[in-house]
Amino acid sequence: MKFNEYLPLAMRTNSPETGHHGQESLDFMHGAAGLVTELLELEEAEDELNAMEEAGDCAWFIALMCNAIDYDFTGRIIGKSILTHPEIGLLDIAKRWFAYGKLSDNHKSEAKFLLQYIYEKLNMQSEILEANIKKLKARYPNKFSQDDALNRDKGAEYAAMVKE
Numbered sequence: 001m002k003f004n005e006y007l008p009l010a011m012r013t014n015s016p017e018t019g020h021h022g023q024e025s026l027d028f029m030h031g032a033a034g035l036v037t038e039l040l041e042l043e044e045a046e047d048e049l050n051a052m053e054e055a056g057d058c059a060w061f062i063a064l065m066c067n068a069i070d071y072d073f074t075g076r077i078i079g080k081s082i083l084t085h086p087e088i089g090l091l092d093i094a095k096r097w098f099a100y101g102k103l104s105d106n107h108k109s110e111a112k113f114l115l116q117y118i119y120e121k122l123n124m125q126s127e128i129l130e131a132n133i134k135k136l137k138a139r140y141p142n143k144f145s146q147d148d149a150l151n152r153d154k155g156a157e158y159a160a161m162v163k164e
Contacts, residue, residue: 003063003119004072006129010063013136013144024068025097028111031065032094035118036087042122049158055122056132056161062119065090069108073116086114086121131161 014027038057045051066072083089093111097103103111138160140148 001126001129001133003124003129004074006059006133007063007066007072009133010060010136011067013060013140014064014067015144015146015149025094025101025103027068028065028103029094029098031061031068032087032090034061034064036091039087049162052128052131053135053158053161055124055128056135058122059119059124059129059132060136062115065111065115069103069111071112071115073112073119083114083117086117089114090118134160134163 035058038054038061042051042054042058045054090111093103093107093114096107135157138157139152
């Protein structure tokens with residue numbers, strides 16, 4: 001699965017209460033904050049399955065931010081460049097967009113670069129994207145619902161992730 005295939009499948013589970021009601025800056029802020037927490041959870045993953053889950057969650061928050069800025073990247077951008085904490089750059093862009101009420105063209109370009117940079121650094125494999133979609137379908141059989149979000153069955157989600 002490629003990112004352009006993953007994006008619409010992942011956004012099926014975006015909350016209509018907080019997502020895309022004319023305030024893309026909220027989606028971007030949600031994505032930036034979520035990515036930071038998921039990167040920490042990925043770093044602290046207990047095993048391979050947990051690491052796959054957390055990497056998939058990172059992909060979802062990247063997709064949320066890409067959706068907010070209408071960006072569907074293709075191709076690779078990383079050579080040997082190294083950014084220590086690109087997620088902090090995304091938080092700064094989210095903060096500015098939220099505070100100023102508008103996303104400048106420069107910040108949008110920077111966000112596109114940072115999102116793709118993080119995605120590539122995480123080395124997202126097709127299997128991770130596919131497992132994340134399986135988990136999301138297990139959690140939200142139809143589409144996002146607050147009840148499903150608050151009453152998760154992690155066992156069923158994990159079982160769905162590894163099911164062929």
